Amino acid sequence: MILTPIQTLTIVIVVALSSVITRFLPFIIFKTSNKSNSFITYLGKVLPYAAIGMLVVYCLKNVNITVPSYGIPEAIAILCIVVLHYWKENTLLSIGVGTAIYMILL
Amino acid sequence: MNKIRALKAAFPYTIPVFTGFTFLGIAYGILMSSKGYGVIWTLLMSLFVFAGSSQYVAITFLTSAFNPLNAFLMSLVINARHIFYGISLLDKYKDMGKIKPYLIFGLCDETFSIICSSEPPEGVSKKWFAFFITLLDHMYWVLGSVLGSLIGYMIPSSIEGLDFVLTALFVIIFVGHWKSKGNRKPAAIGVISSVISLLIFGPDNFIIPSMIAIIAVLTLGRKKLDPERIVEI
Incomplete structure (x- = not known):
């Protein structure tokens, strides 16, 4: 362990938070409004492919x-x-x- | 009785996930152990994050200087695909009642693909069918990683080269994306933006610039990249 327990817990919490935010976001913002053609929808579609490309580079940094x-x-x-x-x-x-x-x- | 029937119907669909999650979970637990993070940390991560890629990447944030902002932004980008899953399931998850928050929380890649591609057999509650698919997949991941963590105690610390599991995992996902032509442009944008940022800012500071570059290029290139708009043409 390099980080202190409090620092480790902070990392766990922010990572959990990011996971929860991305999962709940569509159910919160698209309750009533028109879901098609939104910028968020578009990012949800293309960002994953770019993110994996970035992660390959990140692993080899x-x-x-x-x-x-x-x-x-x-x-x-x-x-x-x-x-x-x-x-x-x-x-x-x-x-x-x-x-x-x-x-x-x- | 209703629930047991749903569990029985859901289980067969989750068998392939069982194999995959056990393997990747064990590898994750071993890796956490080899970095000095024991079973409690692995359990917390797998239970409350439940997202393989960002959990693997989080290991790199646990083994370098404390930087919660980078960790947060990085996992936000990695998890962006969940937004798409949520949008696809808005209708299906409309009337799920009390268990809806858990279904949304447990929406990982594998669970999403099962929920999308399967319907419960007649007489089985839709709600509980979805619930048990989500729960079983979640438990496979938790149990696999805890098991890996325990195995990690028994093998010599810091096995050189094991970190490469992470690289291998992302290369495989990348290859899978590359096979389908429509995904190649955003995938290439991800690689090129990151390589340029890496060359300019160096290995310790390139993540935020590359995320900004990726989002900027994707935003500016939307007309050419948006699958829905392409269909219209």
């Missing part, structure tokens, strides 16, 4: 291609995951094999 290991373990593992996932479409298999390959390469 500390990879430095100018110092050993040059990000090679990450690149190989991700390539394997992509190929495996296109081929088998099995989430658990792709995550398991991908992570195992990465741990071996490290």
